[in-house]
Amino acid sequence: MKKHNFSAGPSILPSEVIEETAKAVLDFNGIGLSILEISHRSKEFQAVMDEAEALFKELLNIPEGYSVLFLGGGASLEFCMIPYNFMEKKAAYLNTGVWAKKAMKEAKAFGETVEVASSADANYTFIPKNYEIPADADYFHFTSNNTIYGTEILEDPTCAVPMIADMSSDIFSRPIDVSKYACIYGGAQKNLAPSGVTFVVVKNDALGKVSRYIPTMLNYQTHINDGSMFNTPPVLPIYSAMLTMRWIKSLGGVPAMEKRAKEKADMLYAEIDRNKMFMGTAAVEDRSRMNICFVMTPEYKEFEADFLKFATEKGMVGLKGHRSVGGFRASCYNALAKESVQALIDCMQEFEKTH
Numbered sequence: 001m002k003k004h005n006f007s008a009g010p011s012i013l014p015s016e017v018i019e020e021t022a023k024a025v026l027d028f029n030g031i032g033l034s035i036l037e038i039s040h041r042s043k044e045f046q047a048v049m050d051e052a053e054a055l056f057k058e059l060l061n062i063p064e065g066y067s068v069l070f071l072g073g074g075a076s077l078e079f080c081m082i083p084y085n086f087m088e089k090k091a092a093y094l095n096t097g098v099w100a101k102k103a104m105k106e107a108k109a110f111g112e113t114v115e116v117a118s119s120a121d122a123n124y125t126f127i128p129k130n131y132e133i134p135a136d137a138d139y140f141h142f143t144s145n146n147t148i149y150g151t152e153i154l155e156d157p158t159c160a161v162p163m164i165a166d167m168s169s170d171i172f173s174r175p176i177d178v179s180k181y182a183c184i185y186g187g188a189q190k191n192l193a194p195s196g197v198t199f200v201v202v203k204n205d206a207l208g209k210v211s212r213y214i215p216t217m218l219n220y221q222t223h224i225n226d227g228s229m230f231n232t233p234p235v236l237p238i239y240s241a242m243l244t245m246r247w248i249k250s251l252g253g254v255p256a257m258e259k260r261a262k263e264k265a266d267m268l269y270a271e272i273d274r275n276k277m278f279m280g281t282a283a284v285e286d287r288s289r290m291n292i293c294f295v296m297t298p299e300y301k302e303f304e305a306d307f308l309k310f311a312t313e314k315g316m317v318g319l320k321g322h323r324s325v326g327g328f329r330a331s332c333y334n335a336l337a338k339e340s341v342q343a344l345i346d347c348m349q350e351f352e353k354t355h
């Protein structure tokens, strides 16, 4: 049976990317060796790194003066690398969920950390608005897509201090104005690659402004100087990331991904709003296109486990909502086909008819 993969992360990748990665594991570019057993300093892998970096810059329209890095440690390591590299005295954070809060926790060890707004009291079902960012903050940090709660900031904010964003779960799903940011980072395992690599886009002249010693491996400048090869980078996930970016480019780039994402999200939210058994959990104006969270309405609450079983039997995978929200979460990343969203909608309609 065909599986429809709605997993939140690691998550669906284009089948071409998985096939090409598998081929490279057996014989990389016809060199008679696996990509698993070649030097990261070989000319073959250097070409992969160069293309990955170039595609990242091309697809996101990254202006001059920025570096693209591929590192280890996940988005979670960035939570401390950000204050290490950018915070001298004070930083501002928008608290929109677990990941935002974890990032903020690390900053507190480095200096005055201001929570400009929070939706914690409403279990993070909306994105706070009209908050004030202290003019003397070294940077403002936010999470563009809240993977667990299904809320998303779809427009790049504007603020007077350097802006930094965790874009783990919505990178490459819509065009962004990179020139507004000092740094953009994320774990690649949501919308780009298998787990193991972290992408970081950093504005070169935003660095070098803190007076503390930064440990070598945690210093962005180290990785800029060595083209992400100060130490051994995650070779295989970088290769897959490069393939995913080729795939995005072949389909028309990030604007085409945004169009696909809008279509899929509109279809599914329309069904959630129409179907008497289901309701969305996020505030309508803040609904994420990537992670669509919904529950059963109070009168049908008892059928939640039944629906999950029903959908699973029809090939749906990864639909169970995060434990802190409950219900269901359909992650609709770039690689998820419209047909999979339609298959889920069919399940919801069939379930409604029979209950």
Ligand SMILES: *Cc1c(COP(=O)(O)O)cnc(C)c1O
Binding pocket: 009, 073, 074, 075, 076, 077, 099, 143, 145, 146, 147, 166, 167, 168, 169, 186, 187, 188, 190
């Ligand atoms: C998954 C996720 C993370 C954690 O990423 P790791 O690579 O596992 O550290 C951080 N932020 C967001 C928004 C995420 O979705």
